[in-house]
Amino acid sequence: MNSEKAVAYLLPIAAIILFLVIMLSPSYFKGQDVHQEINRLTRDVAEENWDSATARLLLLDIEWQRVVNRIQFGAEREEINSLSRSLARLQGVINAEDKDSALAELAEVNYYWLAIGR
């Protein structure tokens, strides 16, 4: 096989591999940082440690935005928007220091997180 023919075959194969990597980005590039922040935040809320929970939510939001940039090309828009909306609601219930609602909202955030890239 001469080099021209090899390139003609390898180029589309390389392109398809690249496309698959981009499309599978939600599974491979979402990482564990957001999940760990959700667990820490859940602990703070359960212990009604509201100052720490407010700071932790900010960290969670920053980490989530970072993950969105990595997974946006393969994930569903609704998956991303649902989690972002849930985080916005969580901000409100933490400000109101409403433990029950905060825990319910955190469970929903966790559910959306696990659904991404599944």
Added chain:
Amino acid sequence: MNEVLVVIVRSLIAFFTLLIFTRILGKQEVSQLTFFDYINGITIGSIAASLATNLNSRALTEWVGLGVWTGAVFALQVITVKSRYISKYINGEPIVVIMNGKIMEATMKKMRYQMSELLEQLREKSIFDISQVEFAVFEVNGKLSVLKKSSYQPVTPKNLNISTDYEGLSAELIYNGVVIEQNLNQVNLDRNWLEQQLRANGINDPSEVMLAQLNTQGELYIDKYRDYVANPADISERYNPKEGQ
């Protein structure tokens, strides 16, 4: 989430995937497509469009759909090439609608093929008198193939026992101002010969030439970028000064 950026990336994925997949499916002229091929083409295009712009679905699921559809079409292509029976079953068969000059009304009725359509397709082949037709076959791609009665067929050199010169493929020697050395070598000529021919036609450099072709009779056709036409024909309908008033 930057939706514009996502659409750009997904569009590029859809575009190049479609390019790769259509190359796998091979060449087939649009005019040769059967109705089933046509619908397949539309569906594959529609899935690709959805992959590019429907952000409410995962890119991978759309891409897999595109792959499965292309794979199914490819598999059918392979099967129909290998089995004539399956090919006939899937694509249908050509139907004779005029046999020995007689219209096959029962066949046409079965195919829901109207007389007006038959006459229209004959007219498209410059046949206005149906009595000139010996056979007409309705092909699977919807086109009509016509065999005229022998008395209405054009005279060929063979009919007149005239000997003709061999005519094969012309070799492109210059394309877009670039000399194609490979083709020159194939016809056992060299650059010096080509430059000599160009100079004889008042051309100093191959870059002045858009196309140079050598036919099997050894005649060189040259088309320059700069065309000097005394009275260029204008077929544009956008503005005609004579009818402008």
